[in-house]
Amino acid sequence: xxxIPEDLDRVFAALANPHRRAFVYLLGLQPYSISQLAxxxxxSLPAINKHITILESAGMVRRRKVGRTNVLTLDRSSLRALQxxxxxxxxxxxxxxxxxxxxxxxxxxxxxATSPKEHP
Amino acid sequence: xxxIPEDLDRVFAALANPHRRAFVYLLGLQPYSISQLAxxxxxSLPAINKHITILESAGMVRRRKVGRTNVLTLDRSSLRALQxxxxxxxxxxxxxxxxxxxxxxxxxxxxxATSPKEHP
DNA sequence: GCGACACTTCACTTCTAGGTGAACCATACA
DNA sequence: TGTATGGTTCACCTAGAAGTGAAGTGTCGC
Numbered sequence: 001x002x003x004i005p006e007d008l009d010r011v012f013a014a015l016a017n018p019h020r021r022a023f024v025y026l027l028g029l030q031p032y033s034i035s036q037l038a039x040x041x042x043x044s045l046p047a048i049n050k051h052i053t054i055l056e057s058a059g060m061v062r063r064r065k066v067g068r069t070n071v072l073t074l075d076r077s078s079l080r081a082l083q084x085x086x087x088x089x090x091x092x093x094x095x096x097x098x099x100x101x102x103x104x105x106x107x108x109x110x111x112x113a114t115s116p117k118e119h120p
Numbered sequence: 121x122x123x124i125p126e127d128l129d130r131v132f133a134a135l136a137n138p139h140r141r142a143f144v145y146l147l148g149l150q151p152y153s154i155s156q157l158a159x160x161x162x163x164s165l166p167a168i169n170k171h172i173t174i175l176e177s178a179g180m181v182r183r184r185k186v187g188r189t190n191v192l193t194l195d196r197s198s199l200r201a202l203q204x205x206x207x208x209x210x211x212x213x214x215x216x217x218x219x220x221x222x223x224x225x226x227x228x229x230x231x232x233a234t235s236p237k238e239h240p
Numbered sequence: 241g242c243g244a245c246a247c248t249t250c251a252c253t254t255c256t257a258g259g260t261g262a263a264c265c266a267t268a269c270a
Numbered sequence: 271t272g273t274a275t276g277g278t279t280c281a282c283c284t285a286g287a288a289g290t291g292a293a294g295t296g297t298c299g300c
Contacts, residue, residue: 008135008141009136009137009138012132012133012135012136013132013133013136013257015128015132016129016132016133016136017129017257017258018129019258021128033276033277034276034277034278035275035276035277043258043259044259044260044261045276045277045278046259046260046261046277046278046279046280047258047259047260049277049278049279050257050258050259051258054257065277067266067267067268067276068266068267068268068275068276068277069267069275069276069277070276070277079206082206083206086199086202086203086206133287137287137288139288153246153247154246154247154248155245155246155247163289164289164290164291165246165247165248166247166248166249166250166289166290166291167288167289167290168247169247169248169249170287170288170289171288174287187246187296187297187298188245188246188247188296188297188298189245189246189247189297190246190247241300242299242300243298243299243300244297244298244299244300245296245297245298245299246295246296246297246298247294247295247296247297248293248294248295248296249292249293249294249295250291250292250293250294251290251291251292251293252289252290252291253288253289253290254287254288254289254290255286255287255288255289256285256286256287256288257284257285257286257287258283258284258285258286259282259283259284259285260281260282260283260284261280261281261282262279262280262281263278263279263280263281264277264278264279264280265276265277265278265279266275266276266277266278267274267275267276267277268273268274268275268276269272269273269274269275270271270272270273270274
């Protein structure tokens with residue numbers, strides 16, 4: 001029964017945007033500033049600020065003030081949490097290619113309203 | 121230089137919703153119908169239909185008509201693609217806990233507008 | 241055939257994401 | 271001290287997500 005923390009909402013939502021995935025990629029290479037990222041992606045400073053705030057609240061990026069510039073760095077732990085979540089499911093599901101092994105069995109009881117374990 | 125396919129937008133967006141993560145979990149156990157999922161999650165049929173459509177367009181769920189009921193099954197390949205994407209980054213980033221090893225180096229050139237490799 | 245059931249589609253509401261330009265704060269520097 | 275630079279905040283716009291109820295469509299079963 002794998003756990004599904006609420007934080008994953010933010011992590012998945014953060015990675016659902018190609019700009020933000022690019023930021024994760026770039027910050028994996030080296031730290032960047034807000035205006036550098038704005039220049040690289042052709043976006044306005046407020047847009048970058050919003051993206052970084054979203055990545056911050058997902059726990060994926062840290063922001064440190066050095067003088068008047070922000071030093072943005074990647075926090076890899078959240079991606080390891082994602083990895084752990086995926087691995088949990090991988091272990092649970094086994095190695096079969098599809099979930100159709102239960103297909104025939106399902107057709108026998110499709111009509112009755114089965115109520116398996118609750119899942120938040 | 122890891123590839124970042126557009127399909128990941130849909131996969132991450134699909135998994136950013138707790139209802140849909142629950143559906144992925146449940147369909148990993150056995151096939152379900154639309155109305156069964158509606159009953160389990162306390163949502164209306166149109167709501168479930170929308171969620172399943174989103175999961176379908178992300179390539180994570182398949183829908184087969186059997187009589188008048190939908191047989192929903194999980195397609196594990198999309199999750200393996202996600203695993204592959206994560207693994208790619210894991211290999212790229214190495215094993216260090218933070219990306220701060222470049223921090224001092226960064227401070228030296230923070231002012232000049234560096235323009236590293238373009239990233240779509 | 242006809243009623244019940246399982247969706248499906250439609251019209252609608254509410255909320256949020258993602259973007260902008262303009263104005264504002266804070267720091268570096270000549 | 272004055273000015274340019276890096277960020278931040280604000281008001282605003284548009285598009286899409288997420289939900290609903292009501293009405294329509296297709297199939298099962300008597």
